[in-house]
Amino acid sequence: MKYIVHDQVVLSRPPEGPLAAHIVSFANSISEQGYSAQSLKQQVRIAADFSRWLERTEIDLRSVYPEHAIRYLRYRVRHVRPCHGDRAALLRLIDFLGRNCLIADWKMLVRLPTPVESVTQAYETYLREVRALAGATIVHYVPFVKAFLEDCFGDGRVRLSRLCAGDVVRFVQRQAPRLHLKQAKLMTTALRSFLGYTCYRGDTTLDLAAAVPVVANWSMPSIPRAIPPEQIRQLLASIDRQTMVGLRDYAILLLLARLGLRAGEVASLELDDIDWNTGHLNVHGKSGQHNGLPLPTDVGRAMAAYLQHGRPHSSSRRVFLRAMAPITGFRGACAIDSIVRHSLQRAGIDAPTTGAHQFRHGLATEMLRHGASLGEIGELLGHRHPQTTTIYAKVDIEALRTLAVPWPGGMR
Template identity: 80%
Template structure:
């Protein structure tokens, strides 16, 4: 809003409607670093959600594999939607992820995630010329059009399971993985590497999440001061 207002005032001065540089009087709005705490789905809620998926059906096997990718690897919804068959190296146990701005990274493929994807490919994925790993269940049988397809899948899965998650989106799994890694002692650089953060400041936001761990430090520090 302030940027637009400055532009308008500069234009007004250029036209001669005003003589003073009123754009310089528009105040600068503070851009606080890390203004909010990420809303992360808990490990227990993730377990409940995965347990609620009916893997006896083709759609269930697909949804289970997608949710595992979100929860175990912290992938973005778009990274899951655009994952292709050639991106999985079964022999090496790796998956090539296409991240933001064309960034490509190799990630280890956990055994349970690989098993879930294989189950879908063998006993769930419809016949299609598409090279996408995950396909729509309804015609036309193609890959998801974009991240919204994965987001919709997450929302419906949470609603069916009756889970009161922090949000209804897919990004909460990414936040959940980061907070779990932090609680287990992982460094910020390790978390940033897993999540594919190019800017270290992006990862720093998770230092404000583990309140429980911070509380345990308070009495220790207090007792050590008495020594």
């Protein structure tokens, strides 16, 4: 007797075992993520087989965790011809069960965090919930803090009250020579943040943030690497807007070029951030900032074209979605940088860099050359501090030459 689980999946018999009641929900979840019919069939069938195996081995639903999936795969390889994707399919099933609270918190069962990891996780929560820092900032800070704590305490108990200025200085002196200048400066910033956090919590009596050495650096050492306008025009003209991916990429590149958004800001845009009536865009910037920007006509048209004709069906509220399953929003800035890199390669353009930030620099440079003030540029780019914008004062060399005072006595 055949059993229909989903419109596209037919099993030879009804599901059995502890997962039987959840197979249909799992199939619907996979379908909503945009997986192909073939992939959907494979994932549902392996879920049904895994459920029967759990029943035979007398494992109830609340006791399921990843080790059982590994044991089942070993069993499966001995009885069924293995298929590419079996392991990934089973992990998606485990993840589905966990997200829906159908099994115990298996992520905690795998391994208890070390003392250093516990302190680091608490600090990460503080940055996210109290300081409201951007996810990208947190990702950059946490590894340095974890490395510092491991250097001071190893695998043992973390006693923050025992930290002293010497611990901080020694760590920076050892690490800084191994890092690029920007990374070294980021490390010291992360340490000051963490040590300020320990003082705020009362874990340390002294503010050890003052003990973090300063990494020597000239202010504004280099001119921003901006993509020139002619390369932007060439790049946009090269996008095939007859395809769904082309519609998406064209809208993304226009947002970068016309509004100077950061890659992470583009990735995190949601449908509710677009006000079509007033023609404004709500941008989620750094540190929880919200920056309202006017939506240029060409950008609005490109986004509307993508939403109407290129965006896959999805329950996600993100504006821009992956083109391949799982159909979800991008995880972060790296995905936008990847789109820029591949678009430049396809167009055969030798741009200053391969990332998205060059469009931001390009917009600021063009605004400066057309007479915009640094204050206007900083407002559009969402700079919190005026000093951040002053780097563009080094860009327009020709404009600066007109301000030069003649050398006394003239030229000889």
